[in-house]
């Protein structure tokens with residue numbers, strides 16, 4: 001395993017939001033994530049890049065235990081959030097996912113009103129004492145997702161009636177409504193047009209003031225634009241991790257170099 005060891009640079013000893021050690025994921029016999037160690041900072045955007053099928057989504061799903069929902073998936077190793085092992089038997093995955101929110105590739109609003117999409121999480125987690133509280137959470141979340149001005153007069157209309165970019169921002173609002181600490185985004189712009197993409201990228205830059213953001217992207221340009229840290233995955237290994245600028249201008253591993261220069265992937 002060690003010949004595949006990660007080249008780690010510029011990783012300071014700041015307190016880490018997430019620490020992963022020796023993480024393995026198997027889908028039946030298939031070993032999809034191999035011995036991954038990584039430390040993820042708070043108030044930072046970390047990008048996961050690498051060729052299709054290298055394990056980016058699989059590893060992202062380890063961070064909020066979404067792989068638990070896949071029958072054949074098995075996760076080993078340790079992932080800590082603020083020093084607590086999220087795979088501990090005492091951890092309730094539903095509670096965990098309120099703390100570690102997720103936004104998917106295709107916007108997936110519930111078939112409910114704009115208001116109810118955002119209010120859903122706070123309601124099931126009992127975060128509002130009364131309607132005024134809930135109204136406040138909904139407004140704050142929609143503002144946080146840079147969507148409030150576009151929807152404030154139509155909160156009772158269906159979320160599915162919004163444009164694709166608005167729907168994705170609605171999903172971001174829904175994720176932030178439960179006051180998470182970490183936001184996981186799996187190629188959140190891949191179904192969006194360039195204008196909606198740049199709005200979501202701007203939003204990601206805002207979100208990092210409050211959250212630890214981890215984004216999977218197949219676009220190296222996007223990784224370079226939005227992230228401060230980048231992790232390069234290849235065939236289930238985390239090959240290289242460091243400051244985004246360094247990864248793109250001075251990669252240490254030949255596999256990273258090939259990928260960013262367009263020779264693989």
Ligand SMILES: Nc1ncnc2c1ncn2[C@@H]1O[C@H](COP(=O)(O)OP(=O)(O)O)[C@@H](O)[C@H]1O
Pocket residue numbers: 027030032050051052053054055056057058059070072
């Ligand atoms: N639900 C699943 N069942 C079986 N194999 C899977 C499943 N999801 C992903 N894989 C396999 O795991 C590997 C990593 O996939 P994935 O994490 O989706 O890669 P990426 O997001 O980098 O494209 C691939 O070989 C893929 O075929």
Ligand SMILES: [Mg+2]
Pocket residue numbers: 056057058216
């Ligand atoms: Mg993926």
